[in-house]
Amino acid sequence: MHESCGVFGVYAPGEDVARLTFFALFALQHRGQESAGIATTDGKNLQVYARMGLVSQVFDEHSLTHLTGDIAIGHNRYSTRGSSRITNAQPIIVGNGENTLAIAHNGNIVNAEHLYEELCGTGYTFNTSTDTEVIANLILSSPEKHWVDRIKYAMHRLQGAYSLTIATNHTLYGVRDPFGVRPLCLGAINGGWVIASESCALDHIGASFTREIEPGEIVAITDNGIDSYQEEVSRRAICIFEYIYFARPDSVINGRLLYPARLAMGEGLAREHQVDADLVMGVPDSATAAGIGYARYSGIPLCEGLLKNRYVGRTFIEPDQRIRDLGVKLKFNPLPQMLDGKRVVVIDDSIVRGTTTPKVVGLLRRAGAKEVHMRICAPPIRYPCFFGVDMATRAELIASHKTVPEVRDFIGADSLGYLSIDGLIKAVALPRDIFCLACFTGDYPIPVQLQMDKLALEHMPADEYSPSTVKQR
């Protein structure tokens, strides 16, 4: 399962803003590994350098030296809307003269195609196939004079998930959609300010955490300091997968450090799905903490049965299925001496298509495990995501058309237990109604078109159900 991107912004006169952005993107690399980019402004001109590849592959001393100014924004990309190619790398610069902005986006705009057609009809042209350029042109199309009002204008028309950093020649903006689907936080550094997808990026560059940017909030940072503008929020819908998998365990989201939340997910699994076993292990790295939690609660010894090659990126780095199949073998190496003849409880973050888990079970069995008991930190994923997480169609989601015993048999495990929604909420220790749980429940937070479509889709066969069929209806 892919998340969509990491964004960053810094306003810090006198600092090397491009270098700060580089190290912040380095800390946010887990959020997107296809391309990376930095845009800066010296107060007169915006400039951008973006390429395909990891942050450390994209930038060198030479490229950073040429990115000068007091304001920078940066981006790590995993493609959701728009293919994986250099023209879709971000940040992008859109507009002319004083009417120019640079923008970096994490999320997915549900009504992007409609807005794209509308903007094309009024003479706007597009250089990329991303919804980010739709956002940028929507801001530029506003009849309002001031940038904040123009951003508000766009927010009133956009449906979906967006955490944005935007730079104009004199101002850095941070914008979070009214649902707050993706995280965005504010920090301070040497008299300047930073904005990041996750607080771990602030830690790595020596910035201090100030607060989260609220759902529906626009933060504008200039020489005069910070101004905040709050748009109306009907309900929050923070993506629960930020807590399960996407964000780093050393990040704080909604006042909750993720590491103890993941420990508690493991404890919850042990409470809900006990089993007699010799060893517990978490699939590294995203389920490591949950494995510790399971071992702690159950009293079963913890062990590292799979070692991860940490230099190959995440399993789903390539969108292509063939590369995904290879990816698991490249990624993990089992320890037969630890596993031989043992009954093993294996904790993993989620089962999406069911392509990875059978390979993990097979690796463990070939390494000598006598029994493999899978425990999953997420409930069964039965519905696709419309907010920027690449799960593809409903038919590809194994839990949408198989019962738990059927999934257990498919993955080849001796037993399978998913954490319940109640158990998950208890582990995160925040109110249930602030979260999006749509991929478990089908209850999408977007109010108008998706709710209507959902009613229709209840009568649609699973293999016809996908984000694109919803959009077309």
Ligand code: SF4
């Ligand atoms: S549908 Fe699932 S993955 Fe998508 S935003 Fe909601 S909780 Fe996150």
